[in-house]
Amino acid sequence: METVFLDEAISEPAAVVPLTVGQYHQMRETGILEEDEPIELLNGLLVHKDRGGDRMPVSPRHALVVSRTAGWAPELEALGCHVRHQNPVTIEPRNEPEPDVCIVRGRPEDYLERHPGPDDVHCLIEVADSSLKRDRSTKKAIYAAAGIPQYVIVNLADRRIEVYEDPNTSEGTFGTVRILTESDTLAIRVPGPRRLEVPAAQYLPS
Numbered sequence: 001m002e003t004v005f006l007d008e009a010i011s012e013p014a015a016v017v018p019l020t021v022g023q024y025h026q027m028r029e030t031g032i033l034e035e036d037e038p039i040e041l042l043n044g045l046l047v048h049k050d051r052g053g054d055r056m057p058v059s060p061r062h063a064l065v066v067s068r069t070a071g072w073a074p075e076l077e078a079l080g081c082h083v084r085h086q087n088p089v090t091i092e093p094r095n096e097p098e099p100d101v102c103i104v105r106g107r108p109e110d111y112l113e114r115h116p117g118p119d120d121v122h123c124l125i126e127v128a129d130s131s132l133k134r135d136r137s138t139k140k141a142i143y144a145a146a147g148i149p150q151y152v153i154v155n156l157a158d159r160r161i162e163v164y165e166d167p168n169t170s171e172g173t174f175g176t177v178r179i180l181t182e183s184d185t186l187a188i189r190v191p192g193p194r195r196l197e198v199p200a201a202q203y204l205p206s
Contacts, residue, residue: 018044
């Protein structure tokens with residue numbers, strides 16, 4: 001009998017078959033993936049969510065920034081939208097990321113039977129420490145291709161906020177990029193012509 005070593009058996013590139021959103025949901029529903037499994041679907045692949053490094057589910061600074069955005073709720077409700085935290089956004093056919101913060105049109109009850117899609121989203125926010133590379137590359141391209149009007153990265157490593165707008169859906173890029181420091185104001189997209197303005201310094205903890 002011929003002996004085949006493992007490294008020889010996998011030496012040829014393997015074809016990867018990406019999952020659809022429907023297949024991903026089925027994996028959740030049947031228990032193949034646990035309900036609270038820290039996984040999101042990016043470009044058809046199951047990706048472990050990175051929110052703090054060293055296998056920490058969420059770093060303290062990351063948690064602080066996300067929790068502070070909860071204070072936007074009353075004003076957002078008055079403007080006809082609401083804030084969601086670390087919950088799915090369905091981007092057919094092969095993406096279901098779970099951004100740290102999402103500003104969504106309507107009321108939470110409007111999404112009883114489905115997750116929000118790109119047409120429901122005004123702004124997505126990722127709080128980035130060890131996840132910065134992925135947020136700037138894979139996720140940025142996914143959000144631009146989906147036509148998300150505003151994508152914000154709270155860059156904890158460099159203590160700045162990166163604001164991406166004017167998505168080019170065919171190229172998966174954003175046409176406008178602004179860099180904010182702690183002396184600036186972050187203007188969050190909401191329904192209508194106005195913006196929700198918040199001090200950038202509150203979301204760049206030392």
